[in-house]
Amino acid sequence: MDLKSLRYFVAVAEARSVGKAALRLHMAQPPLSVQIRNLEARLGTALFRRESDGMQLTEAGRALFSRAKEALALADDGFEAARAVAAGRRGRLTVGYMFALGYAVLPRLVPELRRTLPDVELQFVEMSVHTYESLISDFKVTVGLCMPPLLREGIVSAPVGNQPLVLAVPTRAAVARLAAVPMAKLQGIKLIGLPSLNTENTAGASPVAALLRRNQVSVQIVQRVETVHSALALVLAGEGFAIVPACAAVGSPPGLVFRPLEGENEGMEVAVCWRRDLDSPLIKPFVAAVRSAMK
Known part of the structure; x- marks a missing residue:
C-alpha cells in the first residue's frame, strides 16, 4: 500500500x-472515488458507509484511520528530516580537537555551534598529534580542529587561525622578567620538546624546529x-623551558609565565581537517563557526 492511497x-x-476531499486534494471527484474503491477492494472490506449526512467510517475504517494518520505523520517527519540533513540544519557532528586548543x-x-546549528547533535573527542590522523581517516571524527594541520593525501585542511609561539618558563626564571625573549637567549637552553610530526610535508612538520633553525639557535x-x-x-617541575602555542596559557597551572x-x-x-570523500553539508557551517569563534 502506498502513501498516496x-x-x-x-x-x-x-x-x-x-x-x-477532491477539492482539498486539487483533483477531480471520479478518480478519487476510484481510488477509495480500489483501496477497499485491496483490503477486502468497506471503509465507509454512505449516509445522508455524509460518508461515515466503518469499524474497519476507524481502525485504519488512526494508524494511517500516524503513518503519514511519520513519513512527513522523515521527509523533513532528510531535507534538514541535506540542508545542514540537522544531523550529527563528531568534533575532534587538539587538547591544547x-x-x-x-x-x-x-x-557558536549551538546558535548556528541548534538541531545538530554534537559530540567532542580529544585528539593528539599521535591520534588525529587515525581519528580523521577512520571516520571516528567528522571534523578535526587540528594544530598543526593534518597534511595527507585525501584530507582537506581549511585554515581557521594561527597561534603565535611563546616561551613557557617558571615564574622564578630570569627570562620571566623580560617582556619579550630575544631568540639569542634560547641558545643552549634545556627544552621540553613536543612530538615530531611524520607528515608528507616535512617542511611544515615542526614549527618549533623551523623557528630555531631560522634563527640558528641550538638547544638541548x-x-x-x-x-x-x-x-x-x-x-x-624545573626540567627546562618549552616553546608552545599561545593558547597553552589559557587554563595553565600557576607558577608559569x-x-x-x-x-x-x-x-x-x-x-x-576532514576526509576529502566526506560529503556532509555540516562541514561548511562548522568551519564558519570556528572562524567566528577564533576571531
Missing part, C-alpha cells in the same frame, strides 16, 4: 465527502612529550 483515504475521512577555543566555539632537548600540557608540567619571542610573528597554524 492513505492520503486519499484520510482526506475523505476528514471531509466526510469525496467531493470536498580546548580551553582557548571550545568555550567560544560550542555556544631533554624530554619529548606528546601533549602541550605534559610539556607545561615538566617546565613547572608565557613570554613572546622577540621579532617572531610566525606561529602554529590551526585548521579544520
